[in-house]
Every structure is written in structure tokens, then in C-alpha cells.
Amino acid sequence: MGHTSVTSPRRISPRGSPPHLRRTPPKYRKVLVLKEKRSAEPEDPVMDELLLSSKLKRVDSATGCVSPRVPAVDALPSAVSVPRPAQKAPKTPYVILPACDTFEKFRKISRVSVDIGGTLIKVVYSSVMDDELPEESLNGHTRKYAYEDGKRVLVNFKKFTDLDRLIAFLKEVWTDRKSGDVIHCTGGGSYKYSEIIMKELGVRLQRTDEMRSLIFGVNFLLSTNVDESFTYHHDAIGINKFQYRPIAADLIYPFLLVNIGTGISILKVDSPTSYERVGGSSMGGGTFMGLGSLLTPAQNFDELLEMANRGDHRNVDKLVCDIYGGAYDELGLKADLIAGSMAKCNRFGEAPMKQTHKPEDIAKSLLLMVSNNIGQMAYLYGTRYNLKRIYFGGYFIRQDPITMRTLSFAINYWSKGEIEALYLKHEGYLGAMGSFLDEDGKLDD
Amino acid sequence: MGHTSVTSPRRISPRGSPPHLRRTPPKYRKVLVLKEKRSAEPEDPVMDELLLSSKLKRVDSATGCVSPRVPAVDALPSAVSVPRPAQKAPKTPYVILPACDTFEKFRKISRVSVDIGGTLIKVVYSSVMDDELPEESLNGHTRKYAYEDGKRVLVNFKKFTDLDRLIAFLKEVWTDRKSGDVIHCTGGGSYKYSEIIMKELGVRLQRTDEMRSLIFGVNFLLSTNVDESFTYHHDAIGINKFQYRPIAADLIYPFLLVNIGTGISILKVDSPTSYERVGGSSMGGGTFMGLGSLLTPAQNFDELLEMANRGDHRNVDKLVCDIYGGAYDELGLKADLIAGSMAKCNRFGEAPMKQTHKPEDIAKSLLLMVSNNIGQMAYLYGTRYNLKRIYFGGYFIRQDPITMRTLSFAINYWSKGEIEALYLKHEGYLGAMGSFLDEDGKLDD
Numbered sequence: 001m002g003h004t005s006v007t008s009p010r011r012i013s014p015r016g017s018p019p020h021l022r023r024t025p026p027k028y029r030k031v032l033v034l035k036e037k038r039s040a041e042p043e044d045p046v047m048d049e050l051l052l053s054s055k056l057k058r059v060d061s062a063t064g065c066v067s068p069r070v071p072a073v074d075a076l077p078s079a080v081s082v083p084r085p086a087q088k089a090p091k092t093p094y095v096i097l098p099a100c101d102t103f104e105k106f107r108k109i110s111r112v113s114v115d116i117g118g119t120l121i122k123v124v125y126s127s128v129m130d131d132e133l134p135e136e137s138l139n140g141h142t143r144k145y146a147y148e149d150g151k152r153v154l155v156n157f158k159k160f161t162d163l164d165r166l167i168a169f170l171k172e173v174w175t176d177r178k179s180g181d182v183i184h185c186t187g188g189g190s191y192k193y194s195e196i197i198m199k200e201l202g203v204r205l206q207r208t209d210e211m212r213s214l215i216f217g218v219n220f221l222l223s224t225n226v227d228e229s230f231t232y233h234h235d236a237i238g239i240n241k242f243q244y245r246p247i248a249a250d251l252i253y254p255f256l257l258v259n260i261g262t263g264i265s266i267l268k269v270d271s272p273t274s275y276e277r278v279g280g281s282s283m284g285g286g287t288f289m290g291l292g293s294l295l296t297p298a299q300n301f302d303e304l305l306e307m308a309n310r311g312d313h314r315n316v317d318k319l320v321c322d323i324y325g326g327a328y329d330e331l332g333l334k335a336d337l338i339a340g341s342m343a344k345c346n347r348f349g350e351a352p353m354k355q356t357h358k359p360e361d362i363a364k365s366l367l368l369m370v371s372n373n374i375g376q377m378a379y380l381y382g383t384r385y386n387l388k389r390i391y392f393g394g395y396f397i398r399q400d401p402i403t404m405r406t407l408s409f410a411i412n413y414w415s416k417g418e419i420e421a422l423y424l425k426h427e428g429y430l431g432a433m434g435s436f437l438d439e440d441g442k443l444d445d
Numbered sequence: 446m447g448h449t450s451v452t453s454p455r456r457i458s459p460r461g462s463p464p465h466l467r468r469t470p471p472k473y474r475k476v477l478v479l480k481e482k483r484s485a486e487p488e489d490p491v492m493d494e495l496l497l498s499s500k501l502k503r504v505d506s507a508t509g510c511v512s513p514r515v516p517a518v519d520a521l522p523s524a525v526s527v528p529r530p531a532q533k534a535p536k537t538p539y540v541i542l543p544a545c546d547t548f549e550k551f552r553k554i555s556r557v558s559v560d561i562g563g564t565l566i567k568v569v570y571s572s573v574m575d576d577e578l579p580e581e582s583l584n585g586h587t588r589k590y591a592y593e594d595g596k597r598v599l600v601n602f603k604k605f606t607d608l609d610r611l612i613a614f615l616k617e618v619w620t621d622r623k624s625g626d627v628i629h630c631t632g633g634g635s636y637k638y639s640e641i642i643m644k645e646l647g648v649r650l651q652r653t654d655e656m657r658s659l660i661f662g663v664n665f666l667l668s669t670n671v672d673e674s675f676t677y678h679h680d681a682i683g684i685n686k687f688q689y690r691p692i693a694a695d696l697i698y699p700f701l702l703v704n705i706g707t708g709i710s711i712l713k714v715d716s717p718t719s720y721e722r723v724g725g726s727s728m729g730g731g732t733f734m735g736l737g738s739l740l741t742p743a744q745n746f747d748e749l750l751e752m753a754n755r756g757d758h759r760n761v762d763k764l765v766c767d768i769y770g771g772a773y774d775e776l777g778l779k780a781d782l783i784a785g786s787m788a789k790c791n792r793f794g795e796a797p798m799k800q801t802h803k804p805e806d807i808a809k810s811l812l813l814m815v816s817n818n819i820g821q822m823a824y825l826y827g828t829r830y831n832l833k834r835i836y837f838g839g840y841f842i843r844q845d846p847i848t849m850r851t852l853s854f855a856i857n858y859w860s861k862g863e864i865e866a867l868y869l870k871h872e873g874y875l876g877a878m879g880s881f882l883d884e885d886g887k888l889d890d
Contacts, residue, residue, distance in 0.1 A: 118768040118785055161793070188768030188784075209775065262763055262785035277776050279859070283818060286763055286788025293792045294740060294802070300793045318707055318731055323563040323633030330654065331722050339633075340563055340707035343731025347738045348606070348745045357739070373728060373818065380825040414724075 060246060090127065094154040095225055095426075097126075098143045106153045110176050114166065114197075115213070115431035116189025118262030119286055120395050121160040124432040125173065129154055155436065157429050159395065163193055167200045174201070182206040182443070186213040186435040194444045208434070208441035211267060211277060214259055216434030218391060219272045221426055223249040229391065229422045232404035241401075245422055256387045258378045259430070260394035262286035266381050279381050281373070285396040288370045295366070296359035304363055305400050311364030316357050318343035341369035364402070371403045375410025375421070382411070382419045389420050395428030506674070506690040506834060506865065535572065539599040540670055540871075542571075543588045551598045555621050559611065559642075560658070560876035561634025563707030564731055565840050566605040569877040570618065574599055600881065602874050604840065608638055612645045619646070627651040627888070631658040631880040639889045651886035653879070656712060656722060659704055661879030663836060664717045666871055668694035674836065674867045677849035686846075690867055701832045703823045704875070705839035707731035711826050724826050726818070730841040733815045740811070741804035749808055750845050756809030761802050763788035786814035809847070816848045820855025820866070827856070827864045834865050840873030 097103040106126040115122040130151045145152050160166040170183075181203045185194065187210055194205045221228045229245045257267040257275075263286060266279040289301055298304035314336075320328055321335035322344075333339075342365055345357055378390050390411060397403050404423060411421040426433065435441070504511050542548040557570040575596045590597050605611040615628075626648045630639065632655055639650045666673045672689045679686065702712040702720075708731060711724040734746055743749035759781075765773055766780035767789075778784075787810055790802055823835050835856060842848050849868060856866040871878065880886070 118763050118788060119791065188765075188770070188773070192768075192770040210773075211776065262768065262788045263783070279821070280778075281818065281821065282762070282783040282786040283814060284785055286785025286791060287814070289793055290761070290785070290787030290790035291736070294787075294790050294807075298793075304793075316735070317727070318563050320633075323637075323707065325633070325637040328633070328655075331656070338708070338727040340729060340731030340735070341727040342735030342739075343563060343707045345735035345739050346564065346731060348734055348743075348749075362739075369728060369732070373726065376724075376726065377822070377825070380822070380829070384825070384829060 090156055092156055092158055094156045096145045097153045097155060098224065099145055099147050103153055107147060107151055110174055111436060112170060112174055113184035113432050113436035115435060116187040116193060118188060121163065121166050122429050122432040123158045123166065124429055124436045125156050127154050127156055157426060159428060170201060177201065177203055184208055184435040184441060186210050186431050205444040206441035207444050208438040210431060211275060213431045213434030213438055214257065214393065215269055215272055215275050216437050217430035218257060218393065219252065220433060220437055221424065222247060222252050228426065229424050231420060231422060232408050234401065234405040254387055256378065256382045256390045258374065258390060258392050260284050260374060260392060260396035264374055268385050281377055283370055283373055288366055291366050292363055295362045307360045308363035308367040308402055311358065311360030313361060313365040313368055315361040316344050316365045317341055338368065341365055367402055368406055371406035372410050375407040376414060379411045379414040379419060383415065388418065389422055391422045391424060393424060393427050393430040397423060397427055504688050504690055506692040535601055537601055537603055539601045541590045542598045542600060543669065544590055544592050548598055552592060552596055555619055556881060557615060557619055558629035558877050558881035560880060561632040561638060563633060566608065566611050567874050567877040568603045568611065569874055569881045570601050572599050572601055602871060604873060615646060622646065622648055629653055629880040629886060631655050631876050650889040652889050653883040653886035655876060656720060658876045658879030658883055659702065659838065660714055660717055660720050661882050662875035663702060663838065664697065665878060665882055666869065667692060667697050673871065674869050676865060676867060677853050679850040699832055701823065701827045701835045703819065703835060703837050705729050705819060705837060705841035709819055713830050726822055728815055728818055733811055736811050737808055740807045750843065752805045753808035753812040753847060756803065756805030758806060758810040758813055760806040761789050761810045762786055783813065786810055812847055813851055816851035817855050820852040821859060824856045824859040824864060828860065833863065834867055836867045836869060838869060838872050838875040842868060842872055
């Protein structure tokens with residue numbers, strides 16, 4: 001499977017970040033499906049640039065050891081504002097697989113895996129690139145990436161909101177598929193949609209366990225992609241808001257994994273093969289999007305997030321000061337703490353006229369409500385199992401500053417700084433990534 | 446302070462249940478403020494009758510010991526369907542105070558306490574009744590209730606949604622107040638509204654600590670009102686859904702108290718004077734009412750609850766079967782488990798036409814979402830502090846079957862039956878009751 005149709009501009013992204021959900025308006029969608037790959041995608045926003053920059057401070061997650069900052073490579077300082085020259089690499093995010101025996105087979109046979117969740121479909125697929133990458137694009141990575149013939153194997157990341165688009169995309173990029181080939185598949189939809197996938201693509205479906213795939217994915221990304229995980233520091237300025245948290249492969253376990261999809265799943269992970277789903281909640285991304293759909297005119301998740309970033313939740317939430325007239329010092333409750341989410345929208349005690357609330361304010365309140373709740377629950381499970389690191393997965397956070405600030409604040413506040421909230425650049429692809437790697441799935445044919 | 450204006454029909458309710466929020470439509474409200482007390486209130490619904498019946502099964506909460514059912518008194522079996530004869534007792538809920546030195550003073554001086562929360566104002570006030578109550582009205586209570594002169598001291602319970610109505614009510618019933626008298630006051634609004642209360646009623650205000658008041662209230666009600674707490678069993682039939690859980694006064698502690706107001710507060714209680722607010726959440730009654738106000742035409746909390754009781758959440762929630770096509774057996778997730786609250790209302794992946802969802806279904810989903818979340822959080826804190834009994838306070842539950850079922854299910858499910866969810870007949874009056882009893886408040890004059 002090659003990326004034959006990829007044209008410029010291409011971006012060097014050896015530790016590429018997840019793509020953004022940029023949906024074309026529904027009425028044009030069908031027409032654009034096949035063109036989408038070829039059209040130039042908008043540049044990622046500044047935050048992605050920042051996260052790709054190796055100048056960020058690195059604090060070893062296990063030891064707390066601060067690494068000296070890696071000197072900036074020539075091209076990067078200006079990359080924040082000036083588009084970089086086109087490179088012969090996919091424009092969608094990717095990770096280069098280390099050149100080793102385990103991955104050597106992907107030089108000859110493509111592999112595709114999909115994770116079909118309640119809201120999104122995530123795809124991870126291999127491709128081979130035979131152009132030589134400029135050294136600096138590896139950002140200080142020292143592992144061997146090129147095989148003897150100069151070829152590199154990449155895993156690429158892409159997501160969809162519906163099955164038809166996924167199938168059209170795979171038909172186009174998975175050109176070397178044969179009838180004996182398998183597509184790795186995980187997530188709830190791997191049961192529901194297995195027949196249509198097999199029929200449309202003419203391949204067999206190998207279903208991998210969802211939780212196992214998640215763990216495999218985290219394990220691979222944390223141990224292979226040096227800058228995969230980071231912490232968020234809202235009060236810092238610019239790039240200092242983000243700190244990479246590399247961790248040695250033998251120190252990764254144990255940890256708590258909070259996977260935020262439609263709802264949330266909370267996993268206690270002791271090793272790649274020893275883990276337990278210790279809890280879950282129905283309040284996840286699906287709740288934010290469902291309530292956001294009903295209460296705002298946003299047309300997609302990113303619009304809703306962007307709306308939330310402009311909103312002021314104090315217009316719709318009841319704060320401690322709204323009830324107490326100030327802080328409640330005896331209990332250590334600050335005046336601006338949220339006492340009741342959305343509680344100012346209660347019109348039951350009011351005159352029967354229609355109150356108006358700005359959709360931006362509602363979006364912000366909903367985002368804080370869901371994020372706070374996830375943060376608090378994550379803290380409670382983390383404490384219960386004495387785990388000091390909580391990784392967040394799933395396609396909810398999207399490096400959104402409000403969400404990360406809220407989650408980090410909740411975990412820091414409740415744990416009194418004992419537990420660390422960690423984010424993953426490929427948060428949405430953990431299941432698909434793990435399914436890609438898992439050879440022990442069950443054939444569904 | 447006497448109940449001079451009370452007319453028939455009166456109800457015998459020695460362990461009276463909290464009143465229901467029956468608001469007159471907003472446009473008539475002002476006119477009806479003073480008439481309200483004199484108008485005949487609608488009969489309480491069947492569930493209240495059931496809860497007042499002493500035929501209910503009693504299981505001692507500390508020992509698990511099942512008491513033989515108290516034989517039904519003559520009047521009660523028919524009381525469910527036929528209105529009982531009028532009795533000379535207040536028509537609003539009340540508890541008779543045991544005749545003892547502590548409460549003797551209330552024969553001569555009225556006491557009033559108010560708990561001003563973010564949404565509701567709860568009042569507890571004493572009155573003296575000199576009519577003799579028929580023995581059976583005490584439902585097997587063996588303590589001494591009448592003083593030598595035949596008089597009994599009652600504490601009465603009433604709630605309001607706005608301050609003006611509260612003040613008008615108190616001006617009318619608190620007839621023996623003098624300028625040196627104090628009104629006990631707790632809750633957030635005791636700071637915010639102290640001046641207006643003092644000015645309007647011409648009394649001093651004695652503020653009691655909110656958490657201490659809550660605990661005092663629970664302690665008094667559990668140790669004085671035999672049938673105060675009960676468990677809920679949804680799959681049982683009729684009155685067997687409710688089981689009284691009396692507990693000996695010396696076995697009450699420790700327990701977890703989850704107070705559900707606008708938001709929630711979670712208290713670990715080791716004794717009447719040793720307790721700690723260990724957690725809280727902004728997702729409480731205020732969230733349910735705020736979102737319910739925006740998304741349904743309900744005019745008050747009871748209408749919203751009633752709407753929820755008619756709704757089918759499966760039309761708006763994504764269930765496990767919606768994602769997996771069935772149960773997810775490997776994880777023990779049943780097909781009808783809610784995977785994502787409100788997640789079917791997400792129109793981001795759909796054609797851009799307006800989806801319609803029934804307000805009843807939305808109300809049900811919101812109630813389940815908030816209740817599930819509270820139940821899970823209560824379980825997590827209960828487990829953390831190794832507490833086997835969780836009492837729910839605040840004015841959110843209102844003996845609503847969906848709410849109690851959800852809370853009980855969540856706690857039973859997550860704790861594997863180790864922790865008991867207990868409800869309180871006077872759930873909404875814990876703070877006001879405790880403030881009534883607390884002599885150590887701080888004068889605000």
C-alpha cells in the first residue's frame with residue numbers, strides 16, 4: 001500500500017499529532033469523499049506546532065528528572081509562523097516505525113486497523129516511504145528508522161464520522177489488498193459492521209479485544225514515540241504550558257487509563273497483559289456533543305469546543321459566591337468554584353418569561369461539567385488503586401486548553417498534587433493502534 | 446406560636462413526610478401567598494401513605510435483624526384509598542418532640558430555623574398542640590410525647606422557592622416573636638439575606654454552621670424518628686418496595702452523608718461533632734433543573750420529575766447495544782447499560798435536519814445521568830472510607846422511584862452489595878432541623 005496519490009504540501013511529522021475533525025458541509029460531503037485526500041489541508045493550529053517542537057521542557061514522569069532542552073533544530077523556530085517547505089511525506093499524521101524484525105513485514109504487506117466507536121471511526125494503516133527524510137525531522141530521535149533499502153515504514157492516523165467514507169477511503173489507499181488479507185478491527189462497531197466491511201473491501205475481519213487493543217496502543221506509543229505524553233500547565237506562558245513526559249519503557253506500569261469516548265472507561269493497567277476495567281461512566285464526549293447539539297447551533301465538535309472557548313460559564317453556572325455571597329472559607333470553597341453546573345438556567349422559581357442564555361456560555365459550562373466530572377472520577381479511581389499517573393485517551397480532549405486545564409486542575413486539586421494528569425498526542429488512536437499491533441484477534445469469517 | 450389558622454382536613458402524621466412542591470402558576474402566585482396556608486392541600490400521593498404505614502418491613506440497619514411487622518392499626522389499611530377523618534393536627538408534615546428537658550422550653554417560646562440553599566428555602570418551626578392525639582397515630586412509638594398539661598411540642602416542616610413568601614409566612618405563623626428573639630439560620634443564603642430577614646421580622650439572626658447543622662439534623666431524625674430512614678427495592682411490589690431501616694442511636698456512626706442540593710456535598714461523619722466534607726460535585730439538583738428548564742416545557746421540579754417518569758431514555762441515550770449490537774460480555778456490560786447519556790442527540794454526524802426528541806425522554810435521561818453520577822460518586826467515597834451506609838439528604842430525591850432506583854442500583858452494582866443506600870423521609874430538612882437544635886450559632890446583629 002503506497003501513498004501514491006499524495007501531493008504537496010507535505011509535512012514532516014515523525015511524531016505527528018492527530019488530525020482535526022474538519023468536516024465539509026453535509027450537502028457536499030458525498031462529492032468530496034474521494035477528493036478529500038488530494039486537497040491541501042489547512043495548516044494545524046499553533047498548538048500543534050508547539051507540541052511538535054522539541055524545544056519543550058521534558059520531565060521524566062517516573063523520576064521527575066528534568067532534561068536539558070534539546071537545542072532547536074534550524075527549521076523549527078520559524079515554523080510556528082512560516083509554512084515549512086514541502087517534504088515528501090504524508091500530510092496526515094504519522095509515526096515512523098523503528099526498523100526492526102517485528103515491523104519488517106509491513107514493508108511488503110500493508111496492514112489496516114479500524115476502531116469503530118460510538119461516535120467516531122479511527123483508522124491506523126501502514127505505508128512505505130522511500131524518500132529520505134532530512135535528519136532534523138526526526139527531532140533528535142536516535143533509533144534506526146530506515147531499512148537497508150532506504151525504505152521506512154509509517155503508521156498513519158485518520159478518523160471518520162461515518163462508515164461509507166471510511167470504506168471509500170480504504171478502497172482508495174489499500175491498493176494491494178487481496179482476498180486472503182485481514183483487516184484488524186476493534187471497538188463496538190466491529191461486531192455491528194463486520195459484514196459490511198468484509199463485503200465492501202473483500203477481506204476477512206480479525207477482531208481484537210477492545211481493552212487489550214487500548215493497552216497495546218498506549219504501550220506502543222509511550223515506549224516508541226518519545227514525546228507522546230505531556231502535562232498541561234495553564235498558568236504558564238506559550239510553549240511552557242506543555243511539558244513532555246517521556247518515560248522509560250520499564251517504568252510505564254502501573255497506571256490508570258481513562259478512555260473518553262461516547263462515555264468513559266477507566267482501566268487499571270499493571271502490565272500490557274494485566275489490566276482491569278475498574279469503572280466507567282455514561283458522561284463522556286457523547287454527552288457533551290448531545291447536549292451541545294440540542295443547546296447550541298454548533299455544527300461539529302470542534303465548533304462546539306471553539307464556542308466553549310469563547311463562553312463565560314459564570315452566566316449559567318451557580319458559583320459558590322452566588323449562594324454564599326462570597327467564599328465559604330470554613331470549607332475552603334473559593335468564591336468562583338462551581339456549586340451547580342447549569343443551575344442558573346433553572347427558570348422554575350422565576351417569572352414565566354423565556355430566559356436567554358448565550359450558546360457560548362452553555363458550551364463552556366457543559367465542557368467544564370463533563371471535564372470536571374471525569375477529572376474527579378479519575379482522581380477517585382487513581383487514589384483507590386494508589387496510582388500516581390493517569391493517562392487520558394479517547395477522542396475527547398483534542399488538546400483543548402479548557403478541557404486539559406479542567407482535568408489537570410481537578411486531579412491536582414483533589415489529590416493535592418499527588419497524582420499527575422497526562423495527555424497523549426495520539427489520544428484518539430490508542431485502540432486502533434493496539435489493534436494494528438495485535439496478532440491474536442479472532443477471525444470473523 | 447400556634448397553628449391557629451389551620452382548618453380541616455387535617456392529617457395525623459406523627460412522622461410526617463416532607464411536603465411536595467406544589468406551586469401555583471406564577472401569574473397567580475403573589476395573590477395566593479397568604480391564602481396558601483388556609484386552602485386545603487391536595488392529599489399526598491400513595492407513596493407517602495405507604496411510607497407512613499407502619500406495616501412496612503423493618504430491617505435493623507446495623508444488625509440486619511428483621512423485626513416482625515407491626516400489626517396494622519385499624520385505620521390504616523383503608524387509609525390508602527379512603528381519606529381519614531380530620532384530626533386536630535397541622536396539615537403540613539411534622540414530628541412530635543419527645544417530652545423531655547431539652548425541648549421543654551419550646552412549650553413557651555417558639556423557635557424558627559431556616560436553611561437558605563441555592564434553590565430552595567427550608568423552614569422548621571415549633572408549635573404547641575394541646576389536643577390529645579389518638580394512640581394509634583403514634584404508630585407504635587413508645588416514648589412520652591405529652592407534657593403534664595397534655596400539651597405536645599411539634600416541629601413543622603415547610604419549604605419555599607422565594608424569600609418574600611417565606612417572610613410573609615413567618616410573619617403570619619410566628620405570632621409570639623419579640624425583638625430580642627433569634628431566628629436560627631443556615632445555608633448559603635444565611636449570609637446573603639441576613640439583613641433583610643432581620644429587618645422584616647424584627648428579630649436577631651443566629652447563624653449556625655451549615656455542615657454541623659446537617660449532621661445535627663440527621664442525628665436527631667435518625668435517633669428520634671424511628672421510621673426516618675428506609676431502603677428502596679424497585680423490583681418488589683407495592684409497599685414491599687420500601688423497607689424501614691431503624692438504627693439504635695449508639696450505632697448510627699460512622700456513615701457517609703451525600704447532601705444533594707444545587708450541587709452535592711459528601712460528608713464523612715464519625716460522630717455528631719466529628720465530620721469532614723471529603724468531596725463534592727457541581728452536578729446536582731441545580732443541573733437537573735437547569736438542563737430540564739432549557740430542554741423541556743416543565744414548569745417546576747415535580748413536573749420535570751413526573752415527565753421523567755413517563756419518558757424512555759433509550760431514545761436519547763446510547764446504550765451498550767447501540768454500540769456493540771448487544772451486550773459486551775467480556776466486560777460484563779449488559780446490552781441495556783447506558784454507554785453515553787444524551788449521546789443520541791448528537792446531530793454532528795447526521796444530515797443537517799433538525800432531530801426531534803421527546804421532552805419526557807430527555808427528562809428521563811437527565812435524571813438518570815445525574816442520579817447515576819451521584820450514586821457512583823457516593824460509592825467511590827463510601828469505599829474509600831470503608832463506610833457501609835450512605836444516607837442521602839437534600840431536596841432532590843423526593844421519594845422519586847427512578848431516582849431511588851438509580852442511586853440504589855449504582856451503589857449496589859459498584860459495591861457488589863457491600864454498601865447500603867438509605868433515604869430519609871425528611872431529606873430536605875436536615876440542615877434546617879439541625880439549625881433548629883443548634884444552640885451555638887453566631888449572632889449576626
